[in-house]
Amino acid sequence: MKKLLLIASLAAMISASLIAEERFTKVGIIYIEQVFVMLAKDKEVRDALNIVVSEAKKKIETLAAEVNQLKQKLEKDTTLSDNRKKEIKNDIDWKTDELARLVKEQETGVVQKGEEYSKDTLRKISEAVKAVARKDGYTIILMKEESGVIFAEPEYDITVRVIDYLKKLAREAEKK
Numbered sequence: 001m002k003k004l005l006l007i008a009s010l011a012a013m014i015s016a017s018l019i020a021e022e023r024f025t026k027v028g029i030i031y032i033e034q035v036f037v038m039l040a041k042d043k044e045v046r047d048a049l050n051i052v053v054s055e056a057k058k059k060i061e062t063l064a065a066e067v068n069q070l071k072q073k074l075e076k077d078t079t080l081s082d083n084r085k086k087e088i089k090n091d092i093d094w095k096t097d098e099l100a101r102l103v104k105e106q107e108t109g110v111v112q113k114g115e116e117y118s119k120d121t122l123r124k125i126s127e128a129v130k131a132v133a134r135k136d137g138y139t140i141i142l143m144k145e146e147s148g149v150i151f152a153e154p155e156y157d158i159t160v161r162v163i164d165y166l167k168k169l170a171r172e173a174e175k176k
Contacts, residue, residue: 028138029152030129031159032145038163039121052113056106063099067092128165132158 070092074085133141141158142149 025139026137027140027142028133028136028156028158029142029144029149030157030162032125032143034159035125035128035162035166036121039124039166048113048117052110056102056110060099060102060106063095063102067095067099070095124166124169125162128162128169129158132161132165136161 070088074080074088074092080088129141132138136158138158144152144157
């Protein structure tokens, strides 16, 4: 009877340990660079940055044209008084300085806009990774680029699933 009780207890402990081991760690990897490349091809991001760049280009071209017109006027019009020539030169200098300031400001604006989109992109990627990881039962996701992972079976690479998830979200957003 004692042996039977001991065997039953031992069997119960083994069963409990097997059930406890069912909760294992599932590790996945992702190639973030591939996801970024895919999102960089995203039309919405490209279009938004192109708008910022084209607006800046228009302002700069307009001001540069004004500077060139003033320079031509100064060179061609020989009847200008010394005071008028001085006014035009001052205007050219002011507009040239303004042009340099505008170029720098626009470059900074484009960089800031790019950073905003990068932050938004990182947020989207992070949310997509979490969603795919939860759906597929992963407990840890490592970035291939930074983790030191040399090899992993393709089944643990969630890059394509994350890209597909992001594309699905984009399609749903377009429908709205």
